[in-house]
Amino acid sequence: MIRTVPALKENSVKDNNDMPGHLARRFQQIAVAVFLAEVGDAGFDLTPVQYAALATIKANPGLDQVTLAGLIAYDRTTITGVIDRLVQKGLIERRASPRDRRARELEITDEGRRALRKITPAVEAAQRIMLRGLSAKEGEELMRLLRKAIAAGNELSRAPLRE
Amino acid sequence: MIRTVPALKENSVKDNNDMPGHLARRFQQIAVAVFLAEVGDAGFDLTPVQYAALATIKANPGLDQVTLAGLIAYDRTTITGVIDRLVQKGLIERRASPRDRRARELEITDEGRRALRKITPAVEAAQRIMLRGLSAKEGEELMRLLRKAIAAGNELSRAPLRE
């Protein structure tokens, strides 16, 4: 820190804190950090998207990658790498679909099931920690407003949610 | 889409939509897409972090990279690359500080100033669009709750806000 720099202006055109986009990024940044810390402390090396993919594959055995991507709102090009790493870790299996030779069927392994079970408490703790500044009522309201804003903007990103 | 996949279970352990972390990522995903679309339509090729850095450099001439990183809550290792690209585009200048030879002083160029001026309406439009599902009152409430949650979690990420 350079001590002799002039005092910061307080009247920027628009304060960062007034920008929904900035707040969105900050909240997400904290959410990811908390997730990785909690899951790491529990002894696992899983990222948020890897967890989401694993849980969704468990709940929908045999689904293909595009469907998976739609269910968790990730781009299919991103999912390719995520799946690679989950396979690498032995948590899922990827095999050609007998019905559609373009598609790959995804299946959770026993090890994946075990990891998911052990990791869930850490994931839930992370969700609480990232809302720790809010009352229960405020946390609910934040989630309601986020869901509403997201629903209205669903089609605006390349990877909309597909149910 | 494989048509013969079994119907999706509705009773996952925890629906994605109930996870604050998932909602945070989705909202941020939409926010970035909207930002890039609006700014791109205005004829500019600037990312959200590049815009934030540019605006902050303009408001605080001569600041160093670590201070900049703290003001917009980015990791200093990320800022290095962002600054590289802003310099590359001719929007800012980076020069050695005469007071601290470790530090680099950042200054906006005339071209950077012009770009910032022309781009601001698009940035403001983007902020409105990402909240388009909410009433004005709800948008305010969402921002208040985000600010509150972020303040409580500020120190939980590697790149906390430093004012």
Add this chain to the structure above:
DNA sequence: CGATATTGCTCAGTATGCTGACTATCAGTA
């Protein structure tokens, strides 16, 4: 003053996330 700790910055490595392009395959239709 000199040893030590701290700070500013960069880099290598990894993982998201995106755009755009491409291949292989499937589906619908003339």
Add this chain to the structure above:
DNA sequence: TACTGATAGTCAGCATACTGAGCAATATCG
């Protein structure tokens, strides 16, 4: 059946973001 369009997946390229390490320079303290 042959043609055309759509779809599943991958890839190259780029830009965040992070961890951890390292270098150079500054600050601190005995």
